[in-house]
Amino acid sequence: MLFAKKIAPSCAYCRRGKAVSQETILCRKKGVTTADGSCGWFRYDPLKRVPPRPVAPDFSRFDDADFTL
Numbered sequence: 339m340l341f342a343k344k345i346a347p348s349c350a351y352c353r354r355g356k357a358v359s360q361e362t363i364l365c366r367k368k369g370v371t372t373a374d375g376s377c378g379w380f381r382y383d384p385l386k387r388v389p390p391r392p393v394a395p396d397f398s399r400f401d402d403a404d405f406t407l
Contacts, residue, residue: 347376351387354379 349355349363350373356364363371367379 345382347380347382349373349375349377349380351383352376352379353381353383353386355386 345351349365349371350357352363352365354366355371357373358364358370361373363373363375365371365377365379368375368377371377
């Protein structure tokens with residue numbers, strides 16, 4: 339759920355942070371931090387959060403008879 343009421347704080351999707359690399363965030367309040375870190379200044383920015391990719395469906399358990407009328 340992208341817009342949940344209780345979001346676990348993370349510098350990766352904080353309004354005050356800017357990504358320098360995949361693991362490094364430049365925070366206006368704390369300086370250079372890790373992406374999984376957080377602090378009391380956390381403000382959630384939903385546009386920075388990347389949702390997980392959906393799982394690809396597994397059609398291997400079906401055969402041709404399942405797709406005929």
